[in-house]
Amino acid sequence: MSDVARAAGVSAATVSRALRGEPGVSEATRRYVTEVAKRMRYAIARDASSLAGGRKYAVAVLTADVGRGDLLAGAEGALRNAGYDVLLYVLRDGDSRAKFFEDLPPLGRRVDGVLALSVEFSHDEQQALDALDVPVVAVRPDDLRDALRLAAGHVLELGHREVALVLAEDVDESYDELLVAEGLDVRPEWTLWSSSTVAGGEQVADVLLDGDRLPTAVICSSGEVALGVFLRLRRDGRGVPEDVSIVSLDGPELARAVGITAVEGAWRERGEHAVAGLLAELREESQGRAGGTADGDRPPSVHLVVRESTGRR
Structure with a gap:
């Protein structure tokens, strides 16, 4: 630590506070010290830190949808930059949720806090989390509604009225x-659920193709699903957007690569926030x-990026 302090021109105490994310250091100094420490391949000995300050330097991250990669990546990167290990729990279905909450009590002894990314908790589940007596911060699943309004407004402006909605499996x-x-x-048969995968999107497209008629637009909650719908429709000889427009409520790189219109730009920032x-x-x-449950101030807003997958009806 003393070597890092000399190289950065600050005290050892400042290095310690900066690398542990503790107060008393400006954000600019924290970033600078972190960069110097990285160049010198210095890392805090977390076991010693924990003994000294009671910290575990670990955070439990809960998500119901790993398909929203930018949100998870933003959170994971920010935690690692702050010196925290990440314990990832994917609550994809009822069985995984039940198992997680059944094994929950010991978690409070292993982590300093809990970060919930777009997971909707029941009253009993929220009470169980509060009983851990560590801070719990959430990116609320209602954030999806902001993205959905943007997508709906876009397809309406293009003249579409008949729209299919593809949701992640845990969304009502x-x-x-x-x-x-x-x-x-x-239409009832146009509200569908899918795993957040390309294969899931292809299966959704099969269902739509088997119907008596296709919607003119499809809004997908996952970029991977949107990509699967796009690929399956193209294999069937359908034009995108000539026959069907596609909008994703997030924008992973694969979806961007094929030109899928997406609500994006702030999901990574929301994770960091x-x-x-x-x-x-x-x-x-x-x-x-x-500690307790916190929501913080207003997170960054999402925005629509229009690409080739949407067009006028």
């Missing part, structure tokens, strides 16, 4: 009510405030 069907409220025609809120909670806790 009430989201189709938002599309109806926007003036779109969503949630981590900043969690680290702030941990700093306040170290100064004597009790």
Whole structure:
């Protein structure tokens, strides 16, 4: 640590606070010290840190949809940059959720906090998390509604009315009510669920192709699903967007590569924003405030990026 302090021109105490994410260091100094430490291949001995300050330097990250890669990547990168290990729990279905909450009590002894990425908890599940007595910060699943409104407005502006909605497996069907409220025609058989994979999108397209008629636009909650729908429709000889327009509610690189219109740009920043809120909670806790559930201030807003997969009806 003393070598890093000399190279950075700061005290050893400043290096220690900067690399542990503790208060008393400006953000500019924290970034600079972190860069110097990386160049010198220096890392904090976490075991010693834990003994000294009671920290585990680990955070549990809960997600129901690994398909939203930018959100998870933003959170994971910010945590690692702050010196925290990530314990990832994918609550994809009822069985995985039940197993997680069944094994939950010991988790509070292993982590400093919990970060929930677009996971909707029941009252009992939220109470169980609160009982861990560590900070819990959430990116609320309602954030998906902001993205859906943008997508709906875009297809409406292009003249589409008959729209299919493809949701992740853990999302309830009430989201189709938002599309109806926007003036779109969503038939019951056009509200579908899929795993957040390309194969899942291909299966969704098979269902739509087997129907008596195709919607003129498909809105997918996952970029991988949107890509699967795109590929399957093209294999069937359907034009995108000539026959069907496709919009994704997030924009992973593969979807961008083939030109899929997507709501994106802030999901990574939302992950980073949630981590900043969690680290702030941990700093306040170290100064004597009790942990709890926090939502923080307003996260960055999403925006629509129009590409070749959408066109006028």
